[in-house]
Amino acid sequence: MKMKRFFVAALITAFMMAAPIGAASADEVSDTVHGLQTEWGLANYKTADGDKEAVFKALVDKSAALTAAHPNRAEPKIWEAIIRAGYAGAMGGLSSMTNAMPQMEKGRELLLAAEKIDASALNGSVYTTLGSFHYMTPGWPIGFGDTDKAEAYLKKALEIAPDDMDANYFTGDYWLEEKKYKKSIPYLEKVIALPDDESRPVYSKGRKAEAEKKLAKAKKKAH
Secondary structure: OHHHHHHHHHHHHHHHOOOOOOOOOOOHHHHHHHHHHHHHHHHHHOOOHHHHHHHHHHHHHHHHHHHHHOOOOHHHHHHHHHHHHHHHHHOOOOHHHHOHHHHHHHHHHHHHHHHHHHOOHHHHHHHHHHHHHHHHOOOOOOOOOOHHHHHHHHHHHHHHOOOOHHHHHHHHHHHHHOOOHHHHHHHHHHHHHOOOOOOOHHHHHHHHHHHHHHHHHHHHHHO
């Protein structure tokens, strides 16, 4: 059951998590990261399920090349980690058992490296993503899952960006997974109440739809 939750959750992470790129960061790296973001959207929302694994594999290679070309920038590392989560979630058959966890482990390494460079990059997405990874993956001996670390990372994410849609969503989802239903409700309600990101309408709509489903479950379980 835990393994099943990991693969489903990894897929959700890949579908929904898209760290915003600051308008003030108009340089080559940010432009390329923005291109990855666009391709990520196409992979998630416009690609048939049977084709997703191959598309994400190509995106992993592209994002890894950007990371290698700019080792002192945090943004490529963050996006490579997010894309690797998408790749893990898109895997099917035997590959999902043998190859998905290494993608998540590599993603965690990238995020920890990005934290050392700029922990606040992309609206604190280092901590949002680390938090989601730690509560979605199985614990030892299968994976590195750790709910205490997840809570700590998500708290840091909210300290950096209290009105960030992802930080609130994953915090609400974390408490829902922990069966702390009343704790999850205000975070999920905030996701729904936040203004849409005009530059990412598909993302905003999708995130809020997920939050609405989670909120309905939390309210039902809270009684």
